[in-house]
Amino acid sequence: MKRSLMVLAVPCLLALTIGCSPEQTEQVKALTGPSATYTMEQFVKTMSVDGGSFNHDETKLLVRSNESGVFNVYELDLATRKLTPVTEGEETTFAVAYMPDDDRILFSRDKDGSENNHLFLRELDGTVRDLTNGEKTKEDFAGFHPDLKSFFTQNNQRDARYFDLFQWDAETLDKTLVYRNEEGFDPFDVTADGRWIVLTKFNTTNDSDILVADLKTGGEPYLVSEHSGEATFRPHALSHDSRYLYYSTNDGGEFLVLKRYDLAAGTHEEIFTTDWDVSFAYFSLTGKYRVIGTNEDGYTKVRITRDGQEVELKGLPDGTVSRIAISHSEKLMKVTVSSDTMPGNMFLINLDTGDVRQLTDTLNPEIDANDLVASTIVRFQARDGMTIPGPLYKPIGASADNKVPVMLWIHGGPGGQTRPGYSGEKQFLINHGYALFAVNNRGSSGYGKSFLAADDRRHGREPLWDCVDAKEYLKTLDWVDPDRIGIMGGSYGGYMTLAALAFEPEEFACGVDIFGVANWVLTLESIPPYWESFRKALYDEIGHPVEDADFLRATSPVFHGDKITRPLLILQGANDPRVLQRESDDMVAAIRAGGGTVDYLVFEDEGHGFRKSANRVKGFNATLEFLDTHLKGEETP
Numbered sequence: 001m002k003r004s005l006m007v008l009a010v011p012c013l014l015a016l017t018i019g020c021s022p023e024q025t026e027q028v029k030a031l032t033g034p035s036a037t038y039t040m041e042q043f044v045k046t047m048s049v050d051g052g053s054f055n056h057d058e059t060k061l062l063v064r065s066n067e068s069g070v071f072n073v074y075e076l077d078l079a080t081r082k083l084t085p086v087t088e089g090e091e092t093t094f095a096v097a098y099m100p101d102d103d104r105i106l107f108s109r110d111k112d113g114s115e116n117n118h119l120f121l122r123e124l125d126g127t128v129r130d131l132t133n134g135e136k137t138k139e140d141f142a143g144f145h146p147d148l149k150s151f152f153t154q155n156n157q158r159d160a161r162y163f164d165l166f167q168w169d170a171e172t173l174d175k176t177l178v179y180r181n182e183e184g185f186d187p188f189d190v191t192a193d194g195r196w197i198v199l200t201k202f203n204t205t206n207d208s209d210i211l212v213a214d215l216k217t218g219g220e221p222y223l224v225s226e227h228s229g230e231a232t233f234r235p236h237a238l239s240h241d242s243r244y245l246y247y248s249t250n251d252g253g254e255f256l257v258l259k260r261y262d263l264a265a266g267t268h269e270e271i272f273t274t275d276w277d278v279s280f281a282y283f284s285l286t287g288k289y290r291v292i293g294t295n296e297d298g299y300t301k302v303r304i305t306r307d308g309q310e311v312e313l314k315g316l317p318d319g320t321v322s323r324i325a326i327s328h329s330e331k332l333m334k335v336t337v338s339s340d341t342m343p344g345n346m347f348l349i350n351l352d353t354g355d356v357r358q359l360t361d362t363l364n365p366e367i368d369a370n371d372l373v374a375s376t377i378v379r380f381q382a383r384d385g386m387t388i389p390g391p392l393y394k395p396i397g398a399s400a401d402n403k404v405p406v407m408l409w410i411h412g413g414p415g416g417q418t419r420p421g422y423s424g425e426k427q428f429l430i431n432h433g434y435a436l437f438a439v440n441n442r443g444s445s446g447y448g449k450s451f452l453a454a455d456d457r458r459h460g461r462e463p464l465w466d467c468v469d470a471k472e473y474l475k476t477l478d479w480v481d482p483d484r485i486g487i488m489g490g491s492y493g494g495y496m497t498l499a500a501l502a503f504e505p506e507e508f509a510c511g512v513d514i515f516g517v518a519n520w521v522l523t524l525e526s527i528p529p530y531w532e533s534f535r536k537a538l539y540d541e542i543g544h545p546v547e548d549a550d551f552l553r554a555t556s557p558v559f560h561g562d563k564i565t566r567p568l569l570i571l572q573g574a575n576d577p578r579v580l581q582r583e584s585d586d587m588v589a590a591i592r593a594g595g596g597t598v599d600y601l602v603f604e605d606e607g608h609g610f611r612k613s614a615n616r617v618k619g620f621n622a623t624l625e626f627l628d629t630h631l632k633g634e635e636t637p
Contacts, residue, residue: 033397034371038431040620043424044069044613045364046343049076049083051095052325052334055103061325061334061346061359062086062105064095069613073107078348081359086122092611096141099170100148100328106141112575113607115528119153121173131173133157138530144170146192146240146285148328152178154187161532163187165197178215184533185211185221188235191242196263198235198245202533204540205415206230206453210247212263224261227251232449236281246271248278254448258292272303277446284326289333289351291324295446297377298391298419302335306351315356316347320421326351334359340393341372343422371396373430375420375438380473386442386454388466391420393436394479403481405631406435406474407512408467410489410496414455414541417446425620432624434631437474441466441496456541459520460499460555467500468507484631488512488623490609491579498557498587501564510567510630512623515608517579518587519559520552521545528577558583561590567630568598571619573606599626 048071051063061076065083073086073095086105087093096106096119105122118132119139132139132155139155142165150170154163158180165179165187178197179187185199188210199211199221207230211221224245225233231251236258238245245263248256257273258281272278272292279300280293289311292303300320304311313321319339323346326333333351338344346359363369375391382388398404407429411418418438426436440447441463443455455463467487475482487500487508494516501511517523524545527535539545543552553559568591572584581602591598601622603615610616 033395033433034431035368036371038367038371038428040424040428040617040624042364042366043428044616046367046424047360047362047364049074049344049346049360049362050323050336052323052336052346053095053097054325054327054332054334055098056101058327058329058332060098060103062095062098063346064093066613071611073105076346076359078359090605090612097144097151100144101170106151108139108141110607112605113573113577113609113611114575115577115607131168136160138163142187143189145190152190156530160529163530165190179213183221186533189238190215191238191263192240193242195242196245198238200233200235202537204230204456204537206232206449206456207537208232208234210235210245210261212245224266225249225251230449230453232256237283240283240285240287246281248281250277250449254450284330285328286330288330289326291326293322295417295419297389298417298440298446300419311351313349314354315349317342317345320419338422340374340391340420340422341369343424371431372427377420378437378473380470382442382466382469384462386451386466388439388441388470389447390437390439390470391418392438393426393430395430395433395435397433398435398479400478403479404433404435405481405484405486405509405627406437407627407631408470408485408487408489408508409436409438410467410487410493411438411440411444412489412491412493413445414443414459414463414492415445415452416492417444419446425616428620429624429627432628434627435480437470439467439470441470457543457551459495459542460503464496464499464503467496468504471507484509486510486512486627486631488514489516490514491516494579495557498564498568499555501566501568502557502560503555503563505563505565508566510627511569512626513568513570513584513587514619515571515573515576515579516584518557518583520556521549522583523579524552526580558587558590561587561596562594564591564594564596564598566597567626568596569623569626570598570600571622572600572602573608574602574604575606576608578608 047067049063049065053062063074063076064071065074071092073093074083091109094108107120108117110117116136116138121129134157137155137157142152142154144151151168154165156163162181164181166175167178168175185201188198190197195216197213201209210225210233212224213221233249235247244260246260248258250256256277258271258278260269276294276296279295283290290305294301302321319337321335323336333349335347336344343362348357373393375393378392379387379389443463471485474480487497489497494513497511497513500508570584574581588598588600
C-alpha cells in the first residue's frame with residue numbers, strides 16, 4: 001500500500017513547478033512529509049524577542065533577545081526595526097524598562113540560573129550600576145508610580161523568606177521603605193495617592209486572599225476577600241484615581257471572573273465574566289484603555305476598550321495576542337502575536353489611526369513555515385470519566401500506512417497548562433517524525449477550580465493514570481504506532497516521566513526527564529527561602545515532608561529506581577535551586593543499581609530549565625538521538 005501512495009504522489013510533485021492548488025499541495029505534504037528535515041541548530045536560530053517598554057520619546061522599545069545565543073537586552077528602533085545590543089555576555093539578562101524621562105535602562109540578571117536576580121541601571125554614558133545589595137538577595141522590579149517620578153522594587157535582603165517593598169526616586173535613586181513584610185504576605189501594588197497597599201496571601205494552591213493596609217494610618221492589613229470554602233483571589237490593577245482595586249476570583253463558580261473593590265466604600269462589583277478564566281487585566285497610564293485577557297481552551301483572547309468602547313484589533317495575523325504594552329502618551333501599543341507555526345513577533349499599533357506595523361520577523365529563514373505543524377485540541381475520557389484535554393501534534397506524512405511514534409509531553413507545575421504556541425523543541429521532534437500529545441492531566445490550570453484541585457495529594461496516582469489513559473486514547477488513532485509511545489516533560493513533567501516509568505513500568509516505551517523532581521521529601525525540604533509565602537500551599541498540594549513522609553517516599557521515584565526497566569534520559573541543571581542536582585544524581589544511581597538503562601546529562605551553567613541556546617541544542621540533540629535509538633530503533637518493546 002505504501003508503494004502505491006508513493007506512485008500517486010509523483011504527478012502532483014511534478015506539477016508543483018507549474019502550480020498545484022493549495023488543496024493538492026496539502027495532499028502532497030500529507031503523503032510525503034515535510035519538505036526538509038531541520039537540525040536543532042536551525043531551530044534555535046529562530047530568534048526570541050520579548051519585552052516592550054517604550055522609551056521617553058516613544059521612538060524605541062526595550063526588549064530582550066537571544067540573537068547571540070544568550071538572552072541579552074536590546075533597543076529596537078521603531079522606525080528602522082534595527083536591534084542594537086545594550087548588554088553582552090554569557091549571563092542571561094532580562095529587559096525591565098526605560099526610565100520615564102530619559103534613556104537610562106533598568107535590567108535584571110542572575111548568575112547561571114541561580115534565580116537570585118539583581119536589578120541594574122545602565123546610565124546614559126553606558127556605565128552600569130548594581131542597585132541590589134547582597135549576593136544572595138533577590139530583587140524584582142514592581143512598576144512605576146503613575147506620576148512617573150518614582151518606581152517600586154521588592155527584595156528579600158532583610159529576611160531571605162519575605163519581600164519588603166521599596167520606592168525609588170527615579171532621578172536621585174534614593175529609596176524609601178514602603179512596607180516591611182513581617183507576615184509573609186506578597187506585596188502587589190500601592191495606589192497612586194500612596195494611601196493603600198494591596199497584599200496577597202496563599203492559603204493553598206487553590207485558595208488565596210487579598211488584603212489591604214492603610215499606609216497613612218499604619219493600620220494592620222485587613223481581608224477584602226472574605227469567602228467560605230476554597231477560592232482564588234488574584235489582584236490585577238489599581239485605577240488611576242486610587243478608587244478601585246481590580247481583581248479576579250472564582251469564588252462561587254468554576255472560573256475566574258473580573259471584579260473591582262471600592263477601597264473607600266468597601267463594596268465589590270462584577271465587571272466582566274465569560275465561560276473561561278480571566279487571566280489578566282490592566283489599564284493604560286490614565287485609564288483611557290482597559291485590557292482584559294482570557295484563557296479560552298488554552299488560547300489567549302484579548303478584549304480592549306477605549307473610554308468604555310470596544311476597540312477591534314485589525315491587521316494582525318491569526319494567533320494568540322499577548323505581551324501588550326501601551327505607551328505613556330497612549331498613542332502607541334505594542335503586541336506580540338504567536339501560534340504553533342509562528343514564533344512570537346512584535347507588532348506596533350497606532351491607536352489613533354489603527355495602522356499596524358510588524359516590527360520583528362523571528363523565524364529562521366532556513367525553515368519553511370509550511371513544514372511546521374499546528375496542534376489540534378483533543379479530549380479523551382479518563383478511567384473515572386473525567387475529561388482530559390490537550391494539544392495534539394500530528395507530523396506531516398503520518399497516516400494509517402505510515403504510523404508514527406508518539407511522545408506524551410507533560411507540563412510543569414503542578415498546576416501548569418500546555419497551551420498552543422510556538423516551541424522550537426516541539427517542532428524539532430515533530431519534524432523528525434515524532435507526534436506529541438501535550439496532556440493537560442487533572443490538576444492543570446485553565447479548566448476550572450475543580451479540575452485544578454483534582455490532583456491534590458494524588459501525585460503519582462490519578463494524574464499519572466491520566467497519562468496512561470492518554471496512551472490508550474492514542475492507540476485508537478490509526479496513524480499512531482501503538483507500540484512506540486513514550487513520555488517526557490520538564491520540572492513537574494519530569495516527575496511524571498519518572499513516576500510513569502517507576503509506577504507503571506510496562507506502559508511506556510521510554511522516558512525523557514528534564515529537570516524533574518525525583519524525591520519529594522528533598523524538594524520540599526530544600527525549596528528556596530523566598531518561597532516561604534507559598535510553603536504551606538505547597539505542603540497542602542504535595543504533602544508535608546515530615547507528617548507525610550511515608551506517602552512522599554511511596555510516590556517519589558528515587559526510592560523505586562529498581563522498578564525502572566525502560567530506557568530513560570535525564571537532563572539536569574547543576575545550579576537548579578528548585579530541583580537540586582542531588583535528586584537526579586540519586587535517581588541515576590538507583591536505576592543503575594537496579595540494572596536499568598539511563599543516560600545522564602548535567603549542564604554546569606543552567607538552573608531550572610534551559611536559557612542558553614547552546615544547551616538547548618545539546619539537550620535536544622541528545623533527546624532525538626535517544627528517541628531514535630529507543631523509540632524508533634530495535635530496542636523498542
